[in-house]
Amino acid sequence: MLLRFRVANVRSLRDVQELSFVVPEGSKEEQAAARKTLLSDGRRLPVHTVLGVFGANASGKSNVIAALKNMRHAVLRSYADWTSYDGIPRDEFALDPKAASESSLYEADFVLGDGVRWTYGFELGERRVEAEWLFAYPKGRRQVWFDRDATRDKEYDFPGDRLRDRTRLARTTRSDALLLTRAANDGHEQLTPIFDWFKNNLWDVTPETERTQREAYTAIQLLKSEDFRRRAEELLQVADLGICGVEVEQSSSGRPLVRLIHSSGGEQMAMEWGAESWGTRSWFALIGPLLLALDTGAVLLIDELDASLHSRFAAEVVRLFQAPWVNPKGAQLVFTGHDPSLLRTPGGGRLLEPGQLWLTEKDERGVTELFSVADWEPTDEEDLMASYLAGTFGAVPRVSEGQIGRRLLRTNDMVRMEAEGV
Template identity: 65%
Template sequence: MLLRFRVANALSLRDEQELSFVVPQGEDASAARTVKLSDGKTIDVYPLLGVFGANASGKSNVLKALKKMREAVWNSYTRWGPHAPIPRECFLLDSAMADENTFYEADFVLEDGVRWTYGFELSDTRVEAEWLHAYPKGRRQEWLDRDASRDREFHFPGERIQDRALLARTTRHNALLLSRAAADNHPQLSRIHRWFFDNLWDIEPEAERPQREAYTMLRLQDPEARSRIEELLRVADLGIMGTRVEKRPGSEHPSVRLVHTDGGGEGVAIDWDKESFGTRSWFALLGPLLLALDQGAVLLIDELDSSLHPRFAAEVVRLFHDPLVNPHGAQLVFTSHDPSLLSTPSGGRLLDPGQIWLTEKDVRGASELYPLTAAEPGEGEDLTRAYLEGAFGGIPTLTAGQIGRRLLMARATEVERT
């Protein structure tokens, strides 16, 4: 389970920013889950966070930064060339940031209840720092302290890690020790590496949608998965009664048609390429969504409301909130433009204030990420209305008709030039 993520000098995130699933002290959080730690204490954690903001405010970059940390852990040893520069995207609007390190850090809890902190700093040419801390009894244990500026780059406090000399000798200057250890199935560090493999799955609005459709189709061959997928199609009120699945010779992927109600009992099976864009988008989401719920994974969805009716997006939120549907502690981070996700149709709150995060650009063009709790909303305040009125920030600074006036001004200027 992910607790916190920190990042600096990546994409539009210039200064250090933090995204936290941990419920703030004293916050009344109806959606929170209580997680038992290995030291016997507990911590309240949200199963879901939503990141809202204006276009180009950096909300998608929060998810991209999470993915970039994951990719570095996956690929630094196996795919980064020994003499190639480290692939990173620094903050571009300040040339001085090219000489600054890119920083990533994640706090998470494994199945045994032990909390871990893992992080690293990258320059263009090498891993400048890397660290790993554990909290098995509530107090910090340092496992790894790497600093490329020291004569002795690798330090293993407490000598807890096995094969230390081998790892220090064989880890390249531009590769993470964690990635190097996992390549040899290290008995202690592979489970930390595995957490990044099993989490931070990403879904973008249109990227790889055919693959997600194909995966959901593949899941239909499992009777239990098929039952749940068909139920989610029906509850979405798309007029769908069920599915027809036919195996294709020589292919692992079946042929699928959705059966739409025709007012009678049989229904009509429609060819896949005749289905609406919204139906296909919802269908493509179901396979990865159910897999994340089954495995207790952290799922990242950019623009949850893209191609989905707000009702569908709200149902995704409810799936992660419901402990019966989400018994394994799966988590979701999504971005959205849709303020209706802040409230229910009856005027209640779909999300607790601590689950709502906002992004804004400062005068330097750098993204700032902050929770709605920082704005101290009133207990009974209508979050959707207050957000649209700009009470919390995170919305475009446009007045009504401003775009049209700008177009008229540009046209007038062009006429004067001619």
């Protein structure tokens, strides 16, 4: 499970920002809603399975998702794709000239299946890896597996001699590649599980893009697995789309053909895929990645969950990850959204607790601040949706009623006056 993620100097995330799944101490209500993760030192750590990131347009919500994706890509591809000649892809903060000469930071804190907590991170310069580190906490205390600093005469430090093949790894890892990637490419027995965590987590989904690929993936899984088909049909039916089943067959082109069975007035009819609504197709395309994440206990990233899904569907996605009986392996979801109705259940309760609700806000420099509503210490009875809309926590558009219309009218008047030579 992912515990924390830290990032700095990536897109609008100029200063160090942290996203945390760990429930704040003393929060009894949130601890009851969280998953108790057993650590190797015997402690049970309350960890959320869902975090939602909200904020005004262009406040940096999507950049949080992008940063998580960037870290995963760096771990998987630094050895094969990066070269000092082309430079290291960093996506540093663009509105401050000093940012180009400063490193970009990524760090993840996570727990593997054996309960051992790990911290892995790195700092990237323009043409070299400036720093890289790996810590383990098998008994609650930090063990340094390796510490890399490009400014030292001896770049690598391996305290305790825990890591095998350390001399060879230090000698053969390029200055513009991560040691973790280099080790995993050789199948290093100790470091490959860390690499595999990144390979099997931080999968990203943007509902409005790559939809056809996800439709095809869902369709292929329908052909492969009867269990998958059964669960997919349940998800389609519970979404109240008037769907009672699904037909799928392999076409000569190799792309599966899908027809959803609709029920109307007691009659059943298979509808051609192209006639289905955007919302139906978006929901169908999301089912494949959702079930895969739940089956494997992965961390799933969904940018703008509510962009092409009705708020009811979006809320059901959240509930899938919240419910232990549906999500026994502790899969996690990080999503961005705009719709504040996701903060409240139809009965008026909370869909997300304060520690699960994260907000982004840009300052006058264009720098994004990421913070949790839990920092505001709302009362247990407080309506988070109402407070968010009222601007209590910030992170809402600074637009007064009618302001856009007034500005447009003023601009039109100025254009008219210029045209008339007034």
